[in-house]
Each structure stands twice: as C-alpha cells, then as structure tokens.
Amino acid sequence: MRLALIAHDEKKDDLIEFANQRIEDLERFDLMATGTTGKRLIDATGLDIERKQSGPLGGDMQIGAEIASETCDGVIFLRDPLTAQPHEPDITALLRICDVHQTPLATNLASADAVLDELVDQVQGEA
Numbered sequence: 272m273r274l275a276l277i278a279h280d281e282k283k284d285d286l287i288e289f290a291n292q293r294i295e296d297l298e299r300f301d302l303m304a305t306g307t308t309g310k311r312l313i314d315a316t317g318l319d320i321e322r323k324q325s326g327p328l329g330g331d332m333q334i335g336a337e338i339a340s341e342t343c344d345g346v347i348f349l350r351d352p353l354t355a356q357p358h359e360p361d362i363t364a365l366l367r368i369c370d371v372h373q374t375p376l377a378t379n380l381a382s383a384d385a386v387l388d389e390l391v392d393q394v395q396g397e398a
Contacts, residue, residue, distance in 0.1 A: 272394055273301045273344050273345075274297070274301070274302055274345050274390065275304065275343050275346045276304040276309070276312060276320070277330075278308045278350075281351040281354055282350065285380060286312065286349050287311060289349075289380060290315070290318065291316055293384075296387055296391050300390070301321075302319065303323060304320050305323055305324070305326045306328070306330050307325050331364070332364070338365070338374050339368055339371075343374060345390050346374065346377070348376060348378055349377075349380070349383065
C-alpha cells in the first residue's frame, strides 16, 4: 500500500513527531512525500520515502496524480489552518481528488492516527 505525507511549514515538526511515534506502522507502507517534507522526514526517521517535487513546485499535484491513477491508498496532509503561506500546497485540489476516488485524507494528528490505523488493518488483512 502507498501512503502520501505532506505538511505545511508550521506542521512539519508535528509530522516528524507523528512519524517517529508510528515508525513501525509507517515502515509497512510505500511512502511518498512532497520534497521538503520528505527530506526532513528521511533525515529525522530514516524512513524510505519517495520524494516528489516540493509543494510550491507541484509536489502536491504529483501526489494528486497518483490518487487519480489509484496508486495512492491514503494521504496524511497536516495543514496549518491559521497561518498557511501562499507558497504552500493548497489542500482544496487534494480534497477533491481524494473524495472522487474514495481515498482517505487526514488533515490533523487525530485523523492521521485514525487513517493510519485503518490502513494498517488493511495491510494486516492482506498478509
């Protein structure tokens, strides 16, 4: 199963902490991330992560294309609802494509836990 990881600048540290807490679960997945988020996650966790372009260069759209191609099974996009910057990925397009393709999308740590738990259950069911 393939899982995408994205975070606005102010949420990157939260995603790294989440990844460190759930590293054993995340290791079960083929991971991809936008460029800067992916680099920071790799450096902090050692996880094997395919890095797409950074958000401002279209990495979120590359992940959207994976969702549209049905090669992405879930997205964790920790967004900053209060201080997101104009250069950061816009969640609107990802929300739409996830809804069209019935792909789970988490936007905060509580929903990230729930989505990851569900995907881990699916992976265990396939084993």
